[in-house]
Amino acid sequence: MAAPIGIFDSGYGGLTVFKAIKEKMPEYDYIYLGDNARAPYGDRSFEAVYHFTLEAVKWLFDQGCQLIILACNTASAKALKTIQMHDLPLLGSEKRVLGVIRPTAEIIGQYSDSKTVGILGTKGTILSNTYPIEINKFYPELNVYQQACPLWVPIIEHKMADKKEADAIVQMDIESLLAQSKNIDTILLGCTHYPLLEETIKKHLPEGISTISQADIVADSLQDYLSRHKDIEQNIGKNGHIAFYTTDNTEDFNTNAQTFFGSSIQSTHVDIQH
Numbered sequence: 001m002a003a004p005i006g007i008f009d010s011g012y013g014g015l016t017v018f019k020a021i022k023e024k025m026p027e028y029d030y031i032y033l034g035d036n037a038r039a040p041y042g043d044r045s046f047e048a049v050y051h052f053t054l055e056a057v058k059w060l061f062d063q064g065c066q067l068i069i070l071a072c073n074t075a076s077a078k079a080l081k082t083i084q085m086h087d088l089p090l091l092g093s094e095k096r097v098l099g100v101i102r103p104t105a106e107i108i109g110q111y112s113d114s115k116t117v118g119i120l121g122t123k124g125t126i127l128s129n130t131y132p133i134e135i136n137k138f139y140p141e142l143n144v145y146q147q148a149c150p151l152w153v154p155i156i157e158h159k160m161a162d163k164k165e166a167d168a169i170v171q172m173d174i175e176s177l178l179a180q181s182k183n184i185d186t187i188l189l190g191c192t193h194y195p196l197l198e199e200t201i202k203k204h205l206p207e208g209i210s211t212i213s214q215a216d217i218v219a220d221s222l223q224d225y226l227s228r229h230k231d232i233e234q235n236i237g238k239n240g241h242i243a244f245y246t247t248d249n250t251e252d253f254n255t256n257a258q259t260f261f262g263s264s265i266q267s268t269h270v271d272i273q274h
């Protein structure tokens with residue numbers, strides 16, 4: 001059976017990554033799943049994020065996916081390794097789950113002249129320390145500073161990005177990051193929701209500091225992965241078919257997803273809880 005590529009996020013943020021993937025590889029079939037009913041994941045325990053992500057992964061496998069992208073830093077930081085090491089061997093040797101942190105860590109050192117980068121992410125991503133650990137494998141000389149932004153995803157999920165309160169919160173978190181080192185010249189938006197706040201973020205950045213968002217990095221990395229893994233690539237459906245699923249209200253998802261994805265979409269409700 002021709003398998004769609006599964007794309008998963010806690011909610012809407014993964015759509016920013018999916019948009020780039022679809023633009024780069026429009027020929028493939030895709031299923032997007034947003035666990036909006038349980039978003040945000042950012043403040044949740046390791047056990048909860050692992051449990052929710054595993055439910056999503058199993059559901060996507062049941063839909064025929066063989067390859068799943070966790071388009072969510074929090075799930076990539078807190079659940080991916082356990083799923084890869086513990087669950088995938090039981091679920092089928094031909095199945096793959098990839099995240100967004102490693103492809104970003106592989107490339108981030110190329111962006112910074114001062115060899116000093118800042119990472120903005122959810123509390124879960126930052127406290128897991130996954131970014132400093134992964135970046136150190138590729139760029140041991142790079143200085144990495146981090147700042148958790150626990151209110152940013154709720155702001156975005158509640159469509160409050162253009163409110164003045166959002167502006168003040170973004171400014172406060174950016175100042176906390178930059179206070180850690182004068183040498184930061186590059187800031188990674190280490191949460192797939194954050195490109196939706198990009199305008200506000202840029203407003204509060206001093207000149208000379210640039211931001212990186214992950215969408216194109218992850219899309220390029222997936223394309224490269226598929227060119228190296230023909231056994232997986234050959235099983236992917238190639239009819240350009242896309243299906244969207246949400247664990248919450250479909251009308252809300254359809255309206256909000258349009259802002260994130262750029263074009264109008266129709267979603268189907270699904271219950272993935274076991």
Ligand code: DGL
Nearest residue numbers: 013040041042073074192
């Ligand atoms: N898009 C998810 C991420 O990249 C958001 C996590 C959340 O639900 O808090 O981390």
